[in-house]
Amino acid sequence: MSIQRVTSKWAKTKVMLKSDYLRSYMPPTKLFGRGSLQSMLSEYGMVYVKPINGTFGNGVIRVERTTVPALGYRYQLGTKILFFSTLDQLYHKLAQQTKKRSYLVQRGIHLLKHQKRRFDIRVMVQKNPHNEWEVTGIIGRLAHPAKIVTNYHSGGTPMALERLMGDHANASELAAFKNKLRKVSITIANQLQGAYPNIKELGVDIAIDAKLHPWILEVNTLPDPFIFRKLPDQNVFHKVYRYAVAYGRFKKRSSRP
Ligand SMILES: Nc1ncnc2c1ncn2[C@@H]1O[C@H](COP(=O)(O)OP(=O)(O)O)[C@@H](O)[C@H]1O
Ligand SMILES: [Mg+2]
Structure with missing residues (x-):
């Protein structure tokens, strides 16, 4: 066997x-999409977006609502950090990043x-x-x-x-x-x-x-x-x-x- x-x-x-x-x-976990991203970010303030079939931490993205330096969203993949001022801009970037595979969105734990x-x-x-x-x-x-x-x-x-x-x-x-x-x-x-x-x-x-x-x-x-x-x-x-x-x-x- x-x-x-x-x-x-x-x-x-x-x-x-x-x-x-x-x-x-x-932690609450859903399939990644615009709706789940939006609702979980508004409820928890910070989420992790990760490939369903990932390993080694590859492709794992941390997304957070920010007030500093401005109201908006902070995105981090690897050591790359980006800021977006609207959810549309954030989602556009994530949709690009996640188009080849399926992803989950999970409440982020500090x-x-x-x-x-x-x-x-x-x-x-x-x-x-x-x-x-x-x-x-x-x-x-x-x-x-x-x-x-x-x-x-x-x-x-x-x-x-x-x-x-x-x-x-x-x-x-x-x-x-x-x-x-x-x-x-x-x-x-x-x-x-x-x-x-x-x-x-x-x-x-x-x-x-x-x-x-x-x-x-x-x-x-x-x-x-x-x-x-x-x-x-x-x-x-x-x-x-x-x-x-x-x-x-x-x-x-x-x-x-
Ligand atoms: N919801 C979360 N909150 C905080 N950190 C997380 C969360 N999900 C993943 N991480 C961080 O990312 C790492 C990799 O995520 P994981 O789900 O274990 O995928 P992988 O299969 O790539 O190891 C975790 O070990 C943890 O450090
Ligand atoms: Mg792991």
Whole structure:
């Protein structure tokens, strides 16, 4: 039995929204269009527009209503920043940018920062050798200072969550928060397994807001296990890799592809 991969962020989002518990951890998300852009910008002030089949942070755009330098909209893709004074001008640019693929528009979360850089979290959930879902790794990802995504392939830096959360939570708050992450991530795995019976591993991207509420940004099937090599505790990567070998993602002695 081969490992199932699901690329569509929209398909996975719809499956997760069927769970009332998970919905409380998901930023409102719609198919991108003029109507959804307008309504979500007026309701939330900041949104992310992202390709349904994207990876590595490629093509992810942050859009925000602005009052400074003037009333209007701020757009950022990569390190390129543009300002528009009307929604029509903004939409024209986005329509151009998004015409080749389908996109989602999602409520933007104001990510916590560490040394002025945004960060979010990747949680690894895997089938263990007893065929149960287990959270095997949690790691923070610090965005490149000039970027709006935290992905390693877009210049982000994977880093221990303890280091990143030091300014935001004490030890017992962090322990409680990590338990919450585990509970949310296991629930995601069970929920997605109902629709996709042959998934074996998930990489859950989670944003944290100023109230320490976790928000599920997206869920990856076949996530990169190698970022866990960046943790000081090498046991984490070793377990991640051992489980991946057990369900057949890697051959026993293969090295990084
Ligand atoms: N709704 C959002 N609010 C804040 N940041 C977001 C949001 N959606 C995405 N991001 C940022 O962009 C990154 C990439 O988005 P993601 O949905 O994970 O797509 P990809 O498949 O390209 O990784 C996230 O890790 C996060 O840093
Ligand atoms: Mg991601």
